[in-house]
Amino acid sequence: MALNSKIPNGSLEKKWTDYKSTCKLVNPSNKRQIEIIVVGTGLAGASAAAALGELGYKVKAFCYQDSPRRAHSIAAQGGINAAKNYQNDGDSTYRLFYDTIKGGDYRAREGNVYRLAEVSAAIIDQCVAQGVPFAREYGGVLSNRSFGGTQVQRTFYAAGQTGQQLLIGAYQALQRQVSLGTVTMYSRHEMLELVKIDGKARGIIARNLVTGELERHFGHAVLLCTGGYGNVFYLSTNAMGCNVTAAWKAHKQGAYFGNPCFTQIHPTCIPVSGDHQSKLTLMSESLRNDGRIWVSKVKADTRKPGDIPEEERDYYLERRYPAFGNLVPRDVASRAAKERCDAGYGVGASRQAVYLDFAFAINRYGKIEVHKQGLANADQGTIRKLGMEVVKEKYGNLFEMYEKITGEDPYQVPMRIYPAVHYTMGGLWVDYELATTVPNLYALGECNFSDHGANRLGASALMQGLADGYFVIPYTLGNAMADEIRNKPVPTDHPAFVEAEKLVQSRIDKLMGVNGTESVESFHKRLGKIMWDKCGMARNAEGLKEAITEIRALRQEFWNNVRIPGEVGEFNPELDKAGRVADFMELGELMCMDALNREESCGGHFREEYQTEEGEALRQDDKFMYVSAWEFKGESDFYMHKENLEYEVVHPSQRSYK
Amino acid sequence: MEHYNMNLTLKVWKQKNCKTKGAFETYQVQNISSEMSFLEMFDILNERLIAEGKEPIAFDHDCREGICGTCSMFINGRAHGPWHQTTTCQLHMREYKDGDTIVVEPWRSHSFPVIKDLVVDRTAFDRIISAGGFISVNTGNAVDANAVLVPKDDADDSFAAASCIGCGACVAACPNASAMLFVSAKVSQLALLPQGRPEATTRALNMVKQMDQEGFGSCTNIGACEAECPKGISLENIARLNREYLGSVFTGKASS
């Protein structure tokens, strides 16, 4: 099948407007007859389910947590971008578009990204109307801060809990539709198969995680909003339950997987403390507004950070990238940290960490406060105290979290941080309408591959999730559903449902039947180690080939030796996890294949063979200016389709943050 | 910070499902590092149980960074354990020393039936939100975000109320199993913002009604909820809810 991204014709600025004024519509009484399944209730899913419910569609929404409010969007800390230009600092739709394209290292579609920038402002309006308590200035207007890869202040935030506040807003909108009867919510349900009839997505098989029962659900269309797959690395900033299962089942049913190897490694996370580590905790990028990153100029320095004098410190980001300094994009900052640690300059007991230091910010803010309060002769103690109050107001919850985890007080000693897996730019391939290659199957939010190219800029995932759910899918879904108004719901005793359920049942039986000796967790850890070592921050052909062999062997071992305690017909978290890890083992292989195929470095994908003399990513635009869209053919058998990327407005260049 | 290892005795509530009776079971765990989180200690125990062919302990958790509100454990008589304003997943083992005994139970409330072991059903909270915990604005209706100014103090207070994670610790900590802190946090968040004013009284009324229907107990001003809330939600919110609620009584909406 030839890939058609369905980007509307016309100039960049007019594409979305033209699309909206010409797409097909479904009248209100017909909408009531159309059933939509939304899998996932994070920002993308909750906003889509709420918006579609408001329009009058009959929606069923699913999530694996006990409440839709607990989707992992809740954990997003730093903020959400929007081209409001409230700061009068030169922002515009075009600039947000340009920054996103450049930040993505020229591997995203212009049309999609422009639309994202275009609807960004309306997201903030919508959220404020819903009662999202964004940070404000004394004058009552909204406050902004900077994020990496940009030179304007366009990030809206609610302390270090922006995702929480946005998700609660979307969740409330969703619960309102639940009370109005347009949305039915199924929490503690996991989608385990996609049901297709005549080639179209027509429903799902979900497992009730409390009773273990399998359920059949019909939908004229199915929307996957199931988040990212960073947990393939075992350790990541994702929640324990984040998974690829829904997307992977769809992939095996014909949905192509776009750029699976594009993974974002976030530079500022709390380092691993030991083998017991179960997940990693992010320290928001917003901290790089005020924190300075450094290591000692002396290798394997054993001095305490406070004992290392100023002239013996290497502020390596400021040194290497004077124009952006500590606010370079994530991929650049992560690699720079790895470079210093690999060279022997890492700090802390493990030497796999660098310092993020707030002493300067505390001093600077303290001086401003002293000035504001007219305390001309304030001593250093007063300056520090006042400065600490300012820093606390901005980042208090992050500092507390750091202290709880490490037992160290970051107001007194610099934080120790190290990069960790955080976000997956890859995902189900979708066209401009967010439609996958399976008709009537859509993918929204982190689950799709669409807008961030090879590297996502901070504060742009929340924007994309809400753009997809509130403002894009209500139009693009209508365009397809207009052709469905004559199609009655298919009863779930249809053979396609029966078959799909059987398939799921047999997979569960097979898992339970292995009866081996090794736990699911142990297999997951082993997979994660292969992925991190060989398909992580730096990759090379040899390592990737080894990884593919190792993953295949591990998968075989898993199916011969996994042990799942408990029973099928009950609440059984080990069984839930087993299904997810089984899918990760297949995805991991595809990620390595994709990384092996892409013989260039771009964004978060760093192939050691392709770098400049200064160690920067070296793209091969003549050969790889395309999206790799993988089709599933059979076990370990994937076929790559190419969607060539055409840049009509922006001219790709070597990305420079110097 | 000095790290150390410890051996502990755990007494954990085991219950097959909501229809069966539960009981405490005792486990010994060895070589627990002071650097682990409380849930990582449970991971270690569960791995061992699986290796021994026994059933692991079911407990709820997801983000493991104190924000999703999933991890509900009642530890030595306290919701989320001993640390002030800390969820179970953020509690770390340096709190404990070698030889300690730790008792772990699920949230206990009629309105939160046990699903298995330490896992409870908190969907009552979702139903309370459905009853009115929102602003009735459809997508696409919004005016420019800066068109309505909100005094910073109001925005900050609203945010403080909005930081409730819906964990249910307030209910678990309350001798009456009242959900007033949770409900008042939501009512306050929205009532403090101009966008939330138009529905403020009906919202309070409907949410309280649903809370009563779910069988949560009444509030007798004990204050255990505030003391145990991992997000420091203040009792002032309950006072605000009472004002909104009385407002609805005076305007006659309460009887409608």
Ligand SMILES: Cc1cc2nc3c(=O)[nH]c(=O)nc-3n(C[C@H](O)[C@H](O)[C@H](O)COP(=O)(O)OP(=O)(O)OC[C@H]3O[C@@H](n4cnc5c(N)ncnc54)[C@H](O)[C@@H]3O)c2cc1C
């Ligand atoms: C710690 C952290 C901090 C972040 N900070 C920021 C930030 O400051 N700014 C920013 O822009 N981005 C940030 N991000 C990224 C951003 O939060 C996510 O990309 C985004 O929230 C994803 O939203 P989503 O709706 O696509 O998925 P999610 O919020 O992950 O939701 C996934 C949903 O799918 C459901 N689900 C999954 N699988 C199944 C299944 N098989 N069956 C049924 N349901 C299923 C889940 O229950 C859940 O409801 C951060 C990410 C992390 C991890």
Ligand code: SF4
């Ligand atoms: S008020 Fe506090 S204790 Fe109660 S649900 Fe909210 S965060 Fe949890």
Ligand code: FES
């Ligand atoms: S697991 Fe999310 S708050 Fe503890």
